[in-house]
Amino acid sequence: MAIRIEGAVKRYGPKVAAIDGVTLETRPGELLALLGPSGSGKTTLLRAIAGLEFLDAGRILIDGDDATALTARERRIGFVFQNYALFRHLSVFENVAFGLRARPRRLRLTEAEIRDRVLPLLRTVQMEEYAERKPAALSGGQRQRVALARALAIEPRLLLLDEPFGALDAKVRRELRRWLRELHDRLGLSTVFVTHDQEEALELADRVAILNQGRLEQLGTPHEVYDSPATPFVAEFLGDALRVPPRLRRALVPDRPHGGLAMVRPHDIELLPPGGPGVPAIVRRTASRGGALLVELELEDGNRIEAEIARGDAHEAEGRIAPGTRVGLRARIAHLFDDAP
Numbered sequence: 001m002a003i004r005i006e007g008a009v010k011r012y013g014p015k016v017a018a019i020d021g022v023t024l025e026t027r028p029g030e031l032l033a034l035l036g037p038s039g040s041g042k043t044t045l046l047r048a049i050a051g052l053e054f055l056d057a058g059r060i061l062i063d064g065d066d067a068t069a070l071t072a073r074e075r076r077i078g079f080v081f082q083n084y085a086l087f088r089h090l091s092v093f094e095n096v097a098f099g100l101r102a103r104p105r106r107l108r109l110t111e112a113e114i115r116d117r118v119l120p121l122l123r124t125v126q127m128e129e130y131a132e133r134k135p136a137a138l139s140g141g142q143r144q145r146v147a148l149a150r151a152l153a154i155e156p157r158l159l160l161l162d163e164p165f166g167a168l169d170a171k172v173r174r175e176l177r178r179w180l181r182e183l184h185d186r187l188g189l190s191t192v193f194v195t196h197d198q199e200e201a202l203e204l205a206d207r208v209a210i211l212n213q214g215r216l217e218q219l220g221t222p223h224e225v226y227d228s229p230a231t232p233f234v235a236e237f238l239g240d241a242l243r244v245p246p247r248l249r250r251a252l253v254p255d256r257p258h259g260g261l262a263m264v265r266p267h268d269i270e271l272l273p274p275g276g277p278g279v280p281a282i283v284r285r286t287a288s289r290g291g292a293l294l295v296e297l298e299l300e301d302g303n304r305i306e307a308e309i310a311r312g313d314a315h316e317a318e319g320r321i322a323p324g325t326r327v328g329l330r331a332r333i334a335h336l337f338d339d340a341p
């Protein structure tokens with residue numbers, strides 16, 4: 001299933017444009033992440049796709065058909081939202097079975113078939129032992145997992161998820177990510193999920209749409225958005241990036257000494273022997289970060305910047321760059337932008 005959003009605008013009052021002219025298209029079978037900081041319009045866009053929010057301008061096409069005026073029910077989309085309300089009077093099992101029982105008579109499943117569908121889903125979201133509990137007796141994270149199982153029970157062709165793993169601890173979160181990816185591939189789903197977690201988006205998604213203040217900054221594969229950020233916002237949002245001050249530009253980025261804004265990621269800063277080319281600096285501190293070596297450097301004007309040495313080279317480098325060592329800094333890769341906002 002493919003979704004096309006054309007010039008979508010959604011306002012709340014005269015001042016707030018929660019979505020401000022977004023155009024994007026998903027591909028059938030893809031897992032697309034909507035990524036952006038708090039308030040960037042991710043949830044509003046997802047709700048608009050679901051049909052829970054109507055646009056002030058623009059269109060939403062589902063498989064080429066205009067769905068802008070269709071209700072959520074008519075769009076036949078499975079969704080899991082933050083704090084999505086489960087049916088309070090139904091057990092966990094019955095919540096997950098709900099969509100299966102609500103089918104038209106000729107498609108209805110037997111009790112045994114429903115059990116065969118529901119129990120493995122509960123097992124996958126680690127809620128099997130809670131099958132008979134009511135939602136009120138569950139934690140927020142547990143409710144979220146039930147909501148996910150419920151959305152999946154009907155095997156929707158389009159699945160919308162709003163921060164589905166937000167309430168879970170890091171380990172369970174990683175497991176569920178892997179499981180979601182497998183499930184998405186196995187069922188041939190098209191999935192759009194909202195997250196503010198860069199790592200989650202880059203790890204899980206086929207493509208990432210990066211939103212900022214209701215606008216689409218970039219849509220691309222994780223590799224594209226990380227390695228070729230379209231805007232300074234994307235460069236900074238997807239990891240550390242140093243805005244190269246004009247006075248350092250010639251020495252740090254010698255192949256592109258002039259024009260626009262240059263940004264450099266810490267792991268793209270090269271440490272050279274002192275006295276040669278590069279920006280003179282002194283190593284002040286080193287620390288390990290996830291196996292890589294973080295190097296805090298002091299420039300001649302007293303400002304400090306960070307470089308990061310990759311895991312494979314960190315051990316060897318550590319001996320050579322004790323605090324106090326003089327080095328020259330040069331950017332291996334710089335991201336260049338026309339104008340600095």
Ligand SMILES: Nc1ncnc2c1ncn2[C@@H]1O[C@H](COP(=O)(O)OP(=O)(O)OP(=O)(O)O)[C@@H](O)[C@H]1O
Nearest residue numbers: 012016018036037038039040041042043044045196
């Ligand atoms: N019902 C509403 N009434 C008024 N303003 C709203 C409403 N819903 C959202 N907004 C505003 O619209 C903007 C976008 O909100 P949205 O929830 O889409 O952002 P988000 O990127 O999902 O944020 P978060 O990550 O915090 O959930 C925000 O400025 C928000 O305050």
